[in-house]
Amino acid sequence: MRIAFVIANGYAMGGTVRTVHNLARGLSARHEVEIVSLVRKRRHPFFTPADGVRLVPLSDDTDQPVVQRPRERVRERWAKQADKIVPKAERRRNKNFTPEAVTGLRHYLRTTKADVVIGTRPGINLLIAAWAPSRLLTIGQEHLNLAEHKPEVRKAITRSYPKLDGLSVLTQTDRAAYEKLLGASEDWLTALPNALEPGEPPRATLDEPVIAAAGRFSPVKQYPLLVEAFSHVVAEHPQWRLHIHGGGDRDEELRATIDRLGLGDHVSLRGRTTDMLGELSKASLLAVSSRVEGFGMTIIEAFSVGVPVVSFDCPHGPREIIEHGRNGLLVPPQDTKALGEALSRLVSDREERHRMGEAALASASAYQLEDITQRWEEFLEQRWAAAPKKKGPLAALLG
Template sequence: MKIAFLLHNVYAIGGTIRTTLNLAAALAERHDVEIASMQRHRETPRFTVDPRVRLVPLVDTRPSGLDAHDPRLGEPARDFPSAEKRYRQYSRLHDERVAEYLRSSDADVIVGTRPGANVYIARFAPRQALRIAQEHLRHDAHSKALRTELARHYRTLDAVVTTTEADAAVYRAKMPLPGVRTLAVPNSVPRPPVAPSDGTAPVIAAAGRLVRGKRFDLLIEAFSAVADKHPDWRLRIYGGGAEEERLQALIDRLDVAESARLMGPHSPIEAEFAKASLVAVASDAESFGMTIVEAMRCGVPVVSTNCPLGPAEIIQDGVTGRLVPTGDKDALAAALLDLIADAPARRAMGTAALESAEAYDPEPIALRYERLFEDLAASRLSRGWERGRAAARRRAGHVARRWLTAARHATHPNRPAPATPATGAKRP
């Protein structure tokens, strides 16, 4: 079987890139796998790519690249959804290159890894291929405009795969897609090539993009309470982003600069997690929680906010880590202090976390995808009938609404016709 992934930029750093490479490598054990990267901004990928996985760069945006002077690179995209957060990074050249790649693809399965890629697949991928949309962001994190566009295109796909059961339930409730399988498959995280933490180092680690939603400010404030009682403990925050200056100013204002440090981006992160005894996550929302699993794979318990949607599906509170209310710095500090004070409990949680994280091995996750491919292929006909019946019901509903509108207008000819939502113009 040939499996193709459509990815934003395999040459960059990010959770979606890493989990796609993990899954692609596991599937390459038994299948022909390639990753089409819609962007290329550097010579080689930052992450290690399994040599069995073929990379296909579609648009080379390097200053010295072949596409740097193509005039289409300066034209706005027409097919990539304008409500997608990365819309400004796409162009007419991307539209044409991706469409050409998809239309000529001989893959049996084509998997998109973000909303814009999924729309491209819905529009241009061959119908004989199984077409699957992965959602690495939460349904509710998308704007209303984007959700409306996705619903129109997703109904033509074969499956929508979220990273958590909670998000799959939201999609089924808010974006019903007849004939389309909507299910959850978690991200895979391989066993790291480092020895697990022994739980003795007085270090709390955290990692992620330095953006407001990750709430590193909340973590720093919580740690200031920890530092008052345990001045030997250290906080190490790994990552880069727009909030760096603000977070450093907060560290300075709270007078914890001696014990709390912004360490900058670091990849892979597991070597740093293995040097810690605790990992903290203070986010307002997580679509999955890759850093949680990465920490657990290093034998480190995680103290996390119980934010939607991922942490509660990964952490067993009191067994493999701790869950605290979102936005509550006092609860976060208390949980950290409890585990700092109780070294045996901390080490027991680390051992349980290490065992629990084996569920995220790439091999069982790849097997779940293989079973999904088999199910989608076997159910293609029945799902087609389901899709057709739903389309017929929609058309009947449109006809009925038009008939009712006409009947009301005939009964009350002087009543103004209702305006259309899109333009405000009167219906004829």
């Protein structure tokens, strides 16, 4: 198969970007794969594509552009069309639906030699549903919970997603939500989790006095609440430290909370990293304080290096990954005191921490790239067989 992933910004740092690059790597072992980015805002991508995977920009805002800017009249035409398809709430949430980008996507869909095109967020999925020619197998991929979408986005999803040839979500809970919304058949809709990167990760000793957290500096991560919870740990265990790995410019409240609680010597903001597993292996616990999680990639990454996880029981990812009392602990959402007590419990009890670390390592086996890739291949083959007869290169190959 020739498979194309369409992503908002394949050059940026972010969970969706990282997982799309990883899945592309897995599929590229037996297929031709490219990642198509609506925008290019930096010369070099934060995540290097795997060998054999092409990164294709549809618009270019760098000082060395590699994409020709469409004529103004053409841009205006397709931008107006895109505005009718992509709800304003989605365009506000992601600023990459520029006139140049959507014009580039329209052209790409009409000219690509791909057999399968996979969108990776609602606005892209909606444009693919509207603009892709019938010869393409069109698959939507959702990285956010359905409940996180604004009403106007859910309305557009209800109207247009059935035009796609299939949809993949990250959790069984979200699959049930989409099934209820769309009345989708069991074969059309699937839940496929994110996969771990290939290779043998380092192993945590679980004896370093470090609690890790990871993810962009965004309100949804609720890092100020995590710092509040960590203050209870420090009160009893002053040698422990909290390392927060992430990036972004929305860290004012976080820094203010650190200062207010006098934790400047105990909490460090470590910035972005391309070696998340290496950083997690230096910790003894992972803390998740999110309001919601589409999946919880850092949870399975922590598991892969043998680190147990303490998390809010937020929708939806953590509760489908963490087995409470076995490979981690779940506490009621927004309960900062309970989060602090759960962290303190595993900080204090080395034996329990190590026992949960062993269980976490075993749990990681369910998210190996080879296995998730095979499940994706089976889903794509099943959807190809079920879709109306296609006329592209793959159809000729399969007869």
